[in-house]
Amino acid sequence: MSKKHKHFETAVIHEGYDAKDMLGSLATPLFQTSTYTFDTAEQGERRFAGEEDGYIYSRLGNPTVNVLEERIAVLENGERGLAFGSGMAAVSAVLVALTKANDHILCSSGLYGCTFGLLTMMQDKYNITHDFSSMESKEAVRALIKPETACIYVETPINPTMKLIDLQMVSEVAKEFNIPVVVDNTFSSPYLQRPLELGCDVVIHSATKYIGGHGDVVAGLVVGKKDFLDSVQMTTQKDIGGIISPFDAWLLIRGLKTLPVRLDRHCDNAEKIFEKLRNHPNVAKVYYPNDTDHPDYFIRKKQMKRGGGLMSFEIKGSKEDAQAMLNALSFVKIAVSLGDAETLIQHPATMTHSVVPEESRLEMGITDQLIRLSAGLEAWEDIWNDLEQALNKINVHAVGN
Numbered sequence: 580m581s582k583k584h585k586h587f588e589t590a591v592i593h594e595g596y597d598a599k600d601m602l603g604s605l606a607t608p609l610f611q612t613s614t615y616t617f618d619t620a621e622q623g624e625r626r627f628a629g630e631e632d633g634y635i636y637s638r639l640g641n642p643t644v645n646v647l648e649e650r651i652a653v654l655e656n657g658e659r660g661l662a663f664g665s666g667m668a669a670v671s672a673v674l675v676a677l678t679k680a681n682d683h684i685l686c687s688s689g690l691y692g693c694t695f696g697l698l699t700m701m702q703d704k705y706n707i708t709h710d711f712s713s714m715e716s717k718e719a720v721r722a723l724i725k726p727e728t729a730c731i732y733v734e735t736p737i738n739p740t741m742k743l744i745d746l747q748m749v750s751e752v753a754k755e756f757n758i759p760v761v762v763d764n765t766f767s768s769p770y771l772q773r774p775l776e777l778g779c780d781v782v783i784h785s786a787t788k789y790i791g792g793h794g795d796v797v798a799g800l801v802v803g804k805k806d807f808l809d810s811v812q813m814t815t816q817k818d819i820g821g822i823i824s825p826f827d828a829w830l831l832i833r834g835l836k837t838l839p840v841r842l843d844r845h846c847d848n849a850e851k852i853f854e855k856l857r858n859h860p861n862v863a864k865v866y867y868p869n870d871t872d873h874p875d876y877f878i879r880k881k882q883m884k885r886g887g888g889l890m891s892f893e894i895k896g897s898k899e900d901a902q903a904m905l906n907a908l909s910f911v912k913i914a915v916s917l918g919d920a921e922t923l924i925q926h927p928a929t930m931t932h933s934v935v936p937e938e939s940r941l942e943m944g945i946t947d948q949l950i951r952l953s954a955g956l957e958a959w960e961d962i963w964n965d966l967e968q969a970l971n972k973i974n975v976h977a978v979g980n
Protein backbone atom coordinates (compact mmCIF):
# COMPACT_ATOMS: atom_id res chain seq x y z
CA MET A 580 0.00 0.00 0.00
CA SER A 581 1.64 3.20 -1.11
CA LYS A 582 1.00 6.05 1.26
CA LYS A 583 1.52 9.25 -0.67
CA HIS A 584 -0.05 11.84 1.59
CA LYS A 585 1.24 12.61 5.04
CA HIS A 586 -1.83 14.29 6.47
CA PHE A 587 -5.12 12.52 7.05
CA GLU A 588 -7.08 15.51 5.67
CA THR A 589 -5.24 15.20 2.33
CA ALA A 590 -5.30 11.41 2.20
CA VAL A 591 -9.12 11.25 2.52
CA ILE A 592 -9.32 13.24 -0.73
CA HIS A 593 -6.46 11.87 -2.83
CA GLU A 594 -5.26 8.40 -1.76
CA GLY A 595 -5.90 5.54 -4.16
CA TYR A 596 -6.91 7.65 -7.14
CA ASP A 597 -4.95 9.36 -9.89
CA ALA A 598 -6.99 11.35 -12.41
CA LYS A 599 -4.26 10.72 -15.02
CA ASP A 600 -5.30 7.06 -15.15
CA MET A 601 -8.91 8.03 -15.88
CA LEU A 602 -8.85 10.55 -18.76
CA GLY A 603 -8.38 13.38 -16.25
CA SER A 604 -11.72 12.84 -14.53
CA LEU A 605 -11.58 14.77 -11.24
CA ALA A 606 -14.30 12.63 -9.66
CA THR A 607 -13.59 8.92 -9.46
CA PRO A 608 -15.50 7.30 -12.36
CA LEU A 609 -18.33 4.93 -11.53
CA PHE A 610 -17.66 1.56 -13.16
CA GLN A 611 -21.22 0.27 -13.09
CA THR A 612 -20.42 -3.06 -14.72
CA SER A 613 -20.91 -6.65 -13.67
CA THR A 614 -18.28 -8.19 -15.93
CA TYR A 615 -15.20 -7.40 -18.06
CA THR A 616 -14.42 -8.54 -21.59
CA PHE A 617 -11.29 -10.47 -22.52
CA ASP A 618 -9.50 -9.75 -25.82
CA THR A 619 -8.93 -13.44 -26.40
CA ALA A 620 -9.80 -16.79 -24.85
CA GLU A 621 -6.16 -17.12 -23.83
CA GLN A 622 -6.29 -13.82 -21.97
CA GLY A 623 -9.33 -15.12 -20.05
CA GLU A 624 -7.36 -18.25 -19.21
CA ARG A 625 -4.39 -16.20 -17.95
CA ARG A 626 -6.61 -13.98 -15.79
CA PHE A 627 -8.33 -16.95 -14.17
CA ALA A 628 -4.95 -18.58 -13.59
CA GLY A 629 -3.73 -15.40 -11.88
CA GLU A 630 -0.90 -15.04 -14.43
CA GLU A 631 -2.12 -11.67 -15.68
CA ASP A 632 -3.54 -8.76 -13.68
CA GLY A 633 -6.89 -7.43 -14.77
CA TYR A 634 -10.56 -7.53 -13.99
CA ILE A 635 -12.74 -10.61 -14.50
CA TYR A 636 -16.10 -10.12 -12.78
CA SER A 637 -17.26 -7.48 -10.29
CA ARG A 638 -17.65 -9.87 -7.33
CA LEU A 639 -13.88 -10.42 -7.68
CA GLY A 640 -12.96 -6.75 -8.10
CA ASN A 641 -14.13 -3.45 -9.57
CA PRO A 642 -12.06 -0.29 -10.28
CA THR A 643 -14.38 2.06 -8.34
CA VAL A 644 -14.48 -0.31 -5.38
CA ASN A 645 -10.70 -0.64 -5.51
CA VAL A 646 -10.20 3.11 -5.07
CA LEU A 647 -12.28 2.97 -1.90
CA GLU A 648 -10.40 -0.10 -0.64
CA GLU A 649 -6.99 1.50 -1.22
CA ARG A 650 -8.09 4.73 0.42
CA ILE A 651 -9.49 3.16 3.59
CA ALA A 652 -6.38 0.97 3.93
CA VAL A 653 -4.19 4.08 3.99
CA LEU A 654 -6.53 5.93 6.38
CA GLU A 655 -6.45 3.05 8.89
CA ASN A 656 -2.71 2.57 8.32
CA GLY A 657 -3.19 -1.03 7.17
CA GLU A 658 -1.87 -3.06 4.28
CA ARG A 659 -5.12 -3.81 2.48
CA GLY A 660 -8.81 -2.88 2.57
CA LEU A 661 -11.93 -4.73 1.46
CA ALA A 662 -15.41 -3.33 0.93
CA PHE A 663 -18.68 -5.13 1.70
CA GLY A 664 -22.38 -4.61 1.09
CA SER A 665 -23.04 -3.87 4.79
CA GLY A 666 -21.23 -3.61 8.09
CA MET A 667 -22.69 -7.00 9.04
CA ALA A 668 -21.38 -8.56 5.79
CA ALA A 669 -17.94 -7.30 6.87
CA VAL A 670 -18.32 -8.58 10.47
CA SER A 671 -19.55 -12.00 9.34
CA ALA A 672 -16.87 -12.35 6.62
CA VAL A 673 -14.14 -11.68 9.20
CA LEU A 674 -15.55 -13.89 11.97
CA VAL A 675 -16.27 -16.80 9.64
CA ALA A 676 -12.77 -16.49 8.15
CA LEU A 677 -11.14 -16.52 11.61
CA THR A 678 -13.04 -19.42 13.20
CA LYS A 679 -13.81 -23.10 12.75
CA ALA A 680 -16.28 -25.35 14.57
CA ASN A 681 -15.74 -25.58 18.37
CA ASP A 682 -13.58 -22.44 18.55
CA HIS A 683 -14.10 -19.64 21.06
CA ILE A 684 -14.33 -15.85 20.68
CA LEU A 685 -13.63 -13.41 23.51
CA CYS A 686 -15.77 -10.27 23.13
CA SER A 687 -16.10 -6.91 24.76
CA SER A 688 -19.13 -6.83 27.02
CA GLY A 689 -21.40 -4.74 24.87
CA LEU A 690 -21.71 -5.36 21.16
CA TYR A 691 -23.76 -4.16 18.24
CA GLY A 692 -27.09 -6.03 18.42
CA CYS A 693 -26.70 -7.96 15.14
CA THR A 694 -23.10 -8.93 15.99
CA PHE A 695 -24.55 -10.42 19.16
CA GLY A 696 -27.12 -12.23 16.98
CA LEU A 697 -24.39 -13.56 14.67
CA LEU A 698 -22.38 -14.90 17.63
CA THR A 699 -25.48 -16.65 18.95
CA MET A 700 -26.07 -18.25 15.55
CA MET A 701 -22.43 -19.38 15.29
CA GLN A 702 -22.74 -20.93 18.73
CA ASP A 703 -25.98 -22.78 17.87
CA LYS A 704 -24.81 -24.02 14.47
CA TYR A 705 -21.07 -24.61 14.90
CA ASN A 706 -20.52 -24.66 18.68
CA ILE A 707 -18.32 -21.56 18.36
CA THR A 708 -18.68 -20.28 21.91
CA HIS A 709 -18.06 -16.79 23.23
CA ASP A 710 -17.46 -14.98 26.48
CA PHE A 711 -17.90 -11.33 27.33
CA SER A 712 -15.37 -9.29 29.24
CA SER A 713 -15.26 -5.64 30.24
CA MET A 714 -11.49 -5.94 29.59
CA GLU A 715 -10.58 -3.49 32.33
CA SER A 716 -7.17 -5.08 32.99
CA LYS A 717 -4.66 -7.51 31.46
CA GLU A 718 -5.59 -10.08 34.09
CA ALA A 719 -9.29 -9.81 33.21
CA VAL A 720 -8.53 -10.48 29.54
CA ARG A 721 -6.05 -13.32 30.21
CA ALA A 722 -8.50 -15.04 32.54
CA LEU A 723 -10.99 -15.68 29.73
CA ILE A 724 -8.59 -16.85 27.01
CA LYS A 725 -8.88 -20.58 26.29
CA PRO A 726 -6.78 -22.90 24.13
CA GLU A 727 -9.53 -22.73 21.49
CA THR A 728 -9.86 -18.91 21.52
CA ALA A 729 -9.60 -17.88 17.87
CA CYS A 730 -9.83 -14.10 18.24
CA ILE A 731 -10.63 -11.20 20.53
CA TYR A 732 -13.46 -9.02 19.23
CA VAL A 733 -13.73 -5.50 20.59
CA GLU A 734 -16.00 -2.50 20.19
CA THR A 735 -14.80 0.75 21.72
CA PRO A 736 -16.56 3.02 22.50
CA ILE A 737 -19.06 0.30 23.36
CA ASN A 738 -22.49 0.67 21.83
CA PRO A 739 -24.51 2.30 23.38
CA THR A 740 -23.00 2.83 26.85
CA MET A 741 -19.81 4.49 25.51
CA LYS A 742 -17.50 2.54 27.84
CA LEU A 743 -13.94 2.45 26.53
CA ILE A 744 -11.48 -0.41 26.21
CA ASP A 745 -7.72 0.15 26.16
CA LEU A 746 -6.82 -1.28 22.74
CA GLN A 747 -3.07 -1.24 23.27
CA MET A 748 -3.46 -3.20 26.51
CA VAL A 749 -5.73 -5.79 24.87
CA SER A 750 -3.40 -6.20 21.89
CA GLU A 751 -0.43 -6.77 24.22
CA VAL A 752 -2.27 -9.63 25.93
CA ALA A 753 -3.40 -11.06 22.58
CA LYS A 754 0.24 -11.15 21.41
CA GLU A 755 1.18 -13.31 24.42
CA PHE A 756 -1.25 -15.91 23.07
CA ASN A 757 -0.74 -15.18 19.37
CA ILE A 758 -4.44 -14.39 18.89
CA PRO A 759 -5.68 -11.66 16.51
CA VAL A 760 -7.61 -8.66 17.84
CA VAL A 761 -10.53 -7.47 15.70
CA VAL A 762 -11.91 -3.99 16.38
CA ASP A 763 -15.24 -2.60 15.25
CA ASN A 764 -14.17 1.04 14.76
CA THR A 765 -17.53 2.30 13.50
CA PHE A 766 -18.16 4.77 16.33
CA SER A 767 -14.83 6.58 15.95
CA SER A 768 -13.89 6.36 12.28
CA PRO A 769 -10.17 6.39 11.44
CA TYR A 770 -10.11 10.15 11.99
CA LEU A 771 -10.55 9.69 15.75
CA GLN A 772 -9.04 6.24 16.41
CA ARG A 773 -6.71 3.89 14.48
CA PRO A 774 -6.63 0.46 16.16
CA LEU A 775 -3.94 -1.00 13.87
CA GLU A 776 -1.51 1.65 15.13
CA LEU A 777 -2.24 0.39 18.67
CA GLY A 778 -1.24 -3.19 17.81
CA CYS A 779 -4.64 -4.60 16.80
CA ASP A 780 -4.90 -6.80 13.72
CA VAL A 781 -8.18 -6.19 11.91
CA VAL A 782 -10.45 -3.13 11.75
CA ILE A 783 -14.10 -3.31 10.74
CA HIS A 784 -16.43 -0.43 9.87
CA SER A 785 -20.07 -0.09 9.27
CA ALA A 786 -19.38 2.51 6.55
CA THR A 787 -23.11 3.24 6.72
CA LYS A 788 -22.30 5.57 9.59
CA TYR A 789 -19.56 8.25 9.71
CA ILE A 790 -17.70 7.14 6.59
CA GLY A 791 -20.73 7.53 4.33
CA GLY A 792 -21.96 10.29 6.60
CA HIS A 793 -25.13 11.20 4.73
CA GLY A 794 -27.57 8.43 5.63
CA ASP A 795 -27.88 7.22 2.04
CA VAL A 796 -25.82 4.03 1.84
CA VAL A 797 -25.42 0.73 3.74
CA ALA A 798 -21.88 -0.67 3.46
CA GLY A 799 -18.98 -2.21 5.35
CA LEU A 800 -15.18 -2.04 5.27
CA VAL A 801 -12.37 -4.21 6.61
CA VAL A 802 -8.68 -3.29 6.91
CA GLY A 803 -5.75 -5.41 8.02
CA LYS A 804 -2.68 -7.34 6.89
CA LYS A 805 -2.50 -8.27 3.22
CA ASP A 806 -2.23 -12.03 3.80
CA PHE A 807 -5.32 -12.15 5.99
CA LEU A 808 -7.39 -9.90 3.72
CA ASP A 809 -6.30 -11.89 0.65
CA SER A 810 -7.70 -14.97 2.36
CA VAL A 811 -10.93 -13.17 3.32
CA GLN A 812 -11.32 -12.03 -0.27
CA MET A 813 -10.80 -15.47 -1.77
CA THR A 814 -13.05 -17.26 0.75
CA THR A 815 -15.75 -15.48 2.69
CA GLN A 816 -16.02 -12.49 0.35
CA LYS A 817 -15.85 -14.31 -3.00
CA ASP A 818 -17.86 -17.39 -2.04
CA ILE A 819 -20.36 -15.97 0.45
CA GLY A 820 -20.57 -12.89 -1.73
CA GLY A 821 -21.45 -9.89 0.45
CA ILE A 822 -19.82 -7.39 -1.91
CA ILE A 823 -20.54 -3.66 -2.20
CA SER A 824 -22.16 -2.19 -5.31
CA PRO A 825 -19.92 0.14 -7.35
CA PHE A 826 -22.39 3.00 -6.83
CA ASP A 827 -22.29 2.60 -3.05
CA ALA A 828 -18.48 2.57 -3.21
CA TRP A 829 -18.68 5.78 -5.24
CA LEU A 830 -20.88 7.39 -2.57
CA LEU A 831 -18.40 6.37 0.14
CA ILE A 832 -15.47 7.83 -1.83
CA ARG A 833 -17.41 11.09 -1.90
CA GLY A 834 -18.37 10.86 1.78
CA LEU A 835 -14.80 10.18 2.90
CA LYS A 836 -13.55 13.47 1.45
CA THR A 837 -15.34 15.45 4.17
CA LEU A 838 -14.83 12.96 7.03
CA PRO A 839 -12.41 15.13 9.09
CA VAL A 840 -14.46 18.30 8.57
CA ARG A 841 -17.70 16.55 9.49
CA LEU A 842 -16.23 14.70 12.47
CA ASP A 843 -14.85 17.88 14.01
CA ARG A 844 -18.30 19.45 13.80
CA HIS A 845 -19.98 16.30 15.19
CA CYS A 846 -17.53 16.42 18.13
CA ASP A 847 -18.01 20.18 18.71
CA ASN A 848 -21.79 19.73 18.83
CA ALA A 849 -21.59 16.64 21.03
CA GLU A 850 -19.34 18.40 23.56
CA LYS A 851 -21.80 21.29 23.86
CA ILE A 852 -24.85 19.01 24.16
CA PHE A 853 -23.08 16.79 26.71
CA GLU A 854 -22.54 19.79 29.01
CA LYS A 855 -26.17 20.85 28.68
CA LEU A 856 -27.59 17.35 29.17
CA ARG A 857 -25.60 16.60 32.31
CA ASN A 858 -27.02 19.74 33.91
CA HIS A 859 -30.65 19.06 33.04
CA PRO A 860 -32.79 18.11 36.08
CA ASN A 861 -34.62 15.30 34.26
CA VAL A 862 -31.39 13.59 33.18
CA ALA A 863 -29.87 11.09 35.62
CA LYS A 864 -26.63 10.21 33.80
CA VAL A 865 -24.84 11.01 30.58
CA TYR A 866 -22.28 8.71 29.00
CA TYR A 867 -19.80 10.45 26.70
CA PRO A 868 -16.14 9.49 26.10
CA ASN A 869 -14.96 13.05 26.57
CA ASP A 870 -16.29 13.23 30.15
CA THR A 871 -13.21 14.38 32.10
CA ASP A 872 -14.72 12.98 35.34
CA HIS A 873 -15.10 9.51 33.86
CA PRO A 874 -12.66 6.82 35.05
CA ASP A 875 -12.07 5.84 31.38
CA TYR A 876 -11.06 9.34 30.38
CA PHE A 877 -7.36 8.38 30.33
CA ILE A 878 -8.18 5.80 27.64
CA ARG A 879 -9.93 8.47 25.58
CA LYS A 880 -6.83 10.66 25.82
CA LYS A 881 -4.59 7.75 24.93
CA GLN A 882 -6.35 6.38 21.87
CA MET A 883 -9.00 8.78 20.57
CA LYS A 884 -8.32 12.18 19.03
CA ARG A 885 -11.64 13.53 20.36
CA GLY A 886 -14.77 12.22 22.09
CA GLY A 887 -16.87 11.55 18.99
CA GLY A 888 -20.43 12.45 18.10
CA LEU A 889 -22.32 9.85 20.12
CA MET A 890 -23.59 9.83 23.65
CA SER A 891 -26.20 8.08 25.74
CA PHE A 892 -28.18 9.40 28.63
CA GLU A 893 -30.55 8.04 31.21
CA ILE A 894 -33.63 10.04 31.95
CA LYS A 895 -35.31 10.10 35.34
CA GLY A 896 -38.50 8.19 34.72
CA SER A 897 -39.82 5.09 33.02
CA LYS A 898 -39.65 3.46 29.61
CA GLU A 899 -42.86 5.35 28.75
CA ASP A 900 -41.22 8.63 29.75
CA ALA A 901 -38.26 7.85 27.48
CA GLN A 902 -40.64 7.14 24.61
CA ALA A 903 -42.66 10.28 25.37
CA MET A 904 -39.46 12.35 25.28
CA LEU A 905 -38.64 10.99 21.81
CA ASN A 906 -42.19 11.64 20.63
CA ALA A 907 -41.99 15.26 21.82
CA LEU A 908 -39.02 16.14 19.59
CA SER A 909 -39.63 18.43 16.65
CA PHE A 910 -36.73 18.15 14.13
CA VAL A 911 -34.40 15.70 15.89
CA LYS A 912 -35.25 12.44 14.15
CA ILE A 913 -36.20 9.16 15.84
CA ALA A 914 -34.05 6.67 13.93
CA VAL A 915 -31.41 4.03 14.48
CA SER A 916 -28.06 4.45 12.68
CA LEU A 917 -25.67 7.28 13.47
CA GLY A 918 -23.08 9.59 12.00
CA ASP A 919 -25.44 11.41 9.64
CA ALA A 920 -25.86 15.13 9.04
CA GLU A 921 -29.19 14.89 10.88
CA THR A 922 -29.26 14.47 14.66
CA LEU A 923 -30.68 11.00 15.35
CA ILE A 924 -32.09 9.63 18.58
CA GLN A 925 -33.17 6.11 19.51
CA HIS A 926 -34.19 3.90 22.43
CA PRO A 927 -31.70 0.97 22.53
CA ALA A 928 -33.75 -1.32 24.82
CA THR A 929 -36.64 -1.48 22.34
CA MET A 930 -34.73 -0.78 19.11
CA THR A 931 -31.05 -1.61 18.42
CA HIS A 932 -30.70 -3.98 21.39
CA SER A 933 -34.19 -5.49 21.46
CA VAL A 934 -32.75 -8.84 20.24
CA VAL A 935 -30.47 -9.02 23.29
CA PRO A 936 -32.10 -10.98 26.15
CA GLU A 937 -33.13 -8.70 29.02
CA GLU A 938 -30.59 -10.10 31.47
CA SER A 939 -27.62 -9.52 29.11
CA ARG A 940 -29.06 -6.17 28.15
CA LEU A 941 -29.15 -4.98 31.75
CA GLU A 942 -25.65 -6.36 32.34
CA MET A 943 -24.52 -4.20 29.42
CA GLY A 944 -26.11 -1.19 31.18
CA ILE A 945 -28.94 -0.81 28.66
CA THR A 946 -31.84 0.16 30.89
CA ASP A 947 -35.35 1.16 29.78
CA GLN A 948 -34.43 4.78 30.60
CA LEU A 949 -31.39 4.87 28.31
CA ILE A 950 -31.52 6.99 25.15
CA ARG A 951 -28.78 7.19 22.50
CA LEU A 952 -28.08 10.41 20.63
CA SER A 953 -26.02 10.88 17.47
CA ALA A 954 -25.20 14.59 17.30
CA GLY A 955 -25.71 15.85 13.76
CA LEU A 956 -24.23 18.79 11.93
CA GLU A 957 -27.00 21.29 12.64
CA ALA A 958 -26.41 24.37 14.85
CA TRP A 959 -25.88 22.92 18.34
CA GLU A 960 -28.20 25.56 19.86
CA ASP A 961 -31.08 24.29 17.71
CA ILE A 962 -30.36 20.66 18.64
CA TRP A 963 -30.25 21.57 22.33
CA ASN A 964 -33.44 23.65 22.19
CA ASP A 965 -35.28 20.69 20.71
CA LEU A 966 -33.89 18.22 23.26
CA GLU A 967 -34.54 20.60 26.16
CA GLN A 968 -38.20 21.25 25.31
CA ALA A 969 -38.76 17.48 24.99
CA LEU A 970 -36.95 16.73 28.29
CA ASN A 971 -38.99 19.41 30.05
CA LYS A 972 -42.14 17.49 29.19
CA ILE A 973 -41.10 14.44 31.24
CA ASN A 974 -43.28 14.48 34.33
CA VAL A 975 -40.68 13.31 36.85
CA HIS A 976 -42.96 13.94 39.85
CA ALA A 977 -45.48 11.41 38.59
CA VAL A 978 -42.91 8.62 38.92
CA GLY A 979 -41.69 9.70 42.32
CA ASN A 980 -38.35 11.28 41.46
Ligand SMILES: *Cc1c(COP(=O)(O)O)cnc(C)c1O
Nearest residue numbers: 665666667691763765785787798
Ligand atom coordinates in the same frame (compact mmCIF):
# COMPACT_ATOMS: atom_id res chain seq x y z
C1 LIG B 1 -24.38 -0.22 12.30
C2 LIG B 1 -23.32 -0.99 12.98
C3 LIG B 1 -22.94 -2.27 12.53
C4 LIG B 1 -23.64 -2.95 11.38
O1 LIG B 1 -23.47 -2.27 10.18
P1 LIG B 1 -24.53 -2.29 8.96
O2 LIG B 1 -23.89 -1.39 7.97
O3 LIG B 1 -25.82 -1.79 9.48
O4 LIG B 1 -24.64 -3.71 8.50
C5 LIG B 1 -21.90 -2.89 13.19
N1 LIG B 1 -21.29 -2.33 14.25
C6 LIG B 1 -21.64 -1.12 14.72
C7 LIG B 1 -20.92 -0.56 15.91
C8 LIG B 1 -22.66 -0.41 14.11
O5 LIG B 1 -23.01 0.79 14.59
